[in-house]
Amino acid sequence: MEGCVFCGIANHEIPSTVVYEDDQVIAFRDLEPVAKTHVLVVPKEHYANLIDDVPADTLAAMANAVKRVAEADGIEGSGFRVIANTGDDAGQTVHHLHWHVLGGEPLGAGLL
Ligand code: 5GP
Numbered sequence: 001m002e003g004c005v006f007c008g009i010a011n012h013e014i015p016s017t018v019v020y021e022d023d024q025v026i027a028f029r030d031l032e033p034v035a036k037t038h039v040l041v042v043p044k045e046h047y048a049n050l051i052d053d054v055p056a057d058t059l060a061a062m063a064n065a066v067k068r069v070a071e072a073d074g075i076e077g078s079g080f081r082v083i084a085n086t087g088d089d090a091g092q093t094v095h096h097l098h099w100h101v102l103g104g105e106p107l108g109a110g111l112l
């Protein structure tokens with residue numbers, strides 16, 4: 001989608017630090033990390049968020065990418081958190097579907 005920063009990253013038009021990539025998904029480090037591991041898992045197709053009609057195989061590819069990211073950062077054993085900010089009340093700022101993968105240190109309880 002025109003002007004979408006995550007479409008730009010998925011197309012390799014905007015630089016990012018890529019952790020994992022396949023034909024459906026790209027996972028890259030957040031520009032402003034809030035934990036030692038803070039990676040965004042993003043479908044290459046543009047969907048606004050989980051309320052959009054996201055195909056099941058895209059969601060499965062994202063779930064697989066989460067595991068690959070955890071393995072890449074060696075946090076599959078210590079644990080991690082996956083967050084999908086969806087819409088205004090969640091404070092979604094980039095309107096291209098993405099899952100935050102947070103870990104590498106104790107995360108605390110927060111809201112959850
Ligand atoms: P949201 O609040 O929409 O769930 O999170 C958007 C995330 O995207 C934020 O954590 C923000 O730091 C990250 N972000 C925004 N623009 C860029 C960018 O150009 N590159 C990278 N790597 N991360 C970005």
Ligand code: ZN
Nearest residue numbers: 004007046096
């Ligand atoms: Zn996009």
